Amino acid sequence: MLKTLRADDKGSYVLKLVDRLRAADSNLVVYSDGHHLGWHVANDDTDAVVEHLEGLRAIFAAPIQVGGFSVDVGITFGIAGVEGDPSARLAAAVAAAEETSEAHNPIAIAETGSQTDLLWDISLRARIDDAMEAGEIYCVYQPKIDLQSNAVVGVEALVRWHDPARGFISPMHFIQQCEKAGRMEHLTRYVLQSACSAGQLLHFRGHMISMSVNISATLLSDMRVVGLVRNVLQATRFDPCFLTLEITETARISDHEVAATILNELRSIGVRISMDDFGVGAANYEAFYELPFDEIKIDRMFVANIAKDPKARAIVASIAAMGRGARITVVAEGLENPQDIPMLQEAGCQQVQGFAFSRPLSLSNLLEYQELAPEQTLSNIV
Secondary structure, three states: HHOOOHHHHHHHHHHHHHHOOOOOOOOOOOOOOOOOOOOOOOOOHHHHHHHHHHHHHHHOOOEEEEEOOOOOOOOOOEEEEOOHEEEEEEEHHHHHHHHOEEOOEEEEEOOOOOHHHHHHHHOOOOOOOOOOOOOEEEEEEEEEEEOOOOOOEEEEEEEEEEEOEEEEEEEHHHHHHHHOOHHHHHHHHOOOOHHHHHHHHHHOOOOEEEEEEEEHHHOOOOOOHHHHHHHHHHHHHHHHHHHEEEEEHHHHHOOHHHHHHHHHHHHHHHHHHEEEEOOOOOOOOOOOOHHOOOOEEEEEHOOOOOOOOOHHHHHHHHHHHHHHOOOOOEEEEEOOOHHHHHHHHHHHOEEEOOOOOOOOHHHHHHHHHHHOOHHHOOOOOO
């Protein structure tokens, strides 16, 4: 909101916000950092605090008059009941507030006893760029096997972070922190650059395999991602026909029409588009129908249970049949038991990846793995 106001009106706007926050206590001390307003409430009853904030939300429902205009106010709250100094409590509340949504979850409460983790997360976000620069964030590669030829036909680039202080950080966790810090596009560029450079080296060594890179569905609302991919391909000189972009969390796509335009533009460059983790998430079938995919990956939950659960077998077979009908590649991910391969073949899966063949490998180990003859691939389980 502040970005749209004239400089002379910003102070007036903030002061009017503070006046409303002081509706129940005219002496309330309010802290501001330009983007957040914070204060301390001497009340251990969380329900009472939430009730009070709900009342404040009602007060903020009325527009604010500033600079001759009527301005609607959207407000969310983060609550942190954490022992310690005020700055620590404020940081924890800010971290909780970043989890909020005005429409669905306007008041978020930091978990009890999570002060250290909350402060660590804030530190983590601040250190993302430095970690990439220092090589603490890097890629490993998991082979994809063709079930007809038993050969490695591609690899998926998976991002990892090894922090000097905390060791390995869960990819799910630090990717969430990247999103919160607004660095998802930067991380994607970094991973794509690493993966395409690795793919170019593999091709130079004579291994003409595809390279898959995960792309968050949150990036499919802006055409900038097309420029990002095009620039990386030009910089690395990697053949786009060997690049597959795996779209993750398709349920988070907000506008399928916009996403389809972006994906078609990416396909015009020559890259292939894959739908990751199919079978989980609310919007998968809708996304499959409306978006231009060249590949579909069956979620590991079904693949891992194919031998012991008839439902899982039926789901895998049905997804594979759907993929064949749509004339796209079907990949089973998360295979842990090599004895399950015949069932995947019978179901109609064309490619597979998982620990049954190989864990994710460093580039140097991948090059050694690739030196195996195709017929050796299935008999040499890593």
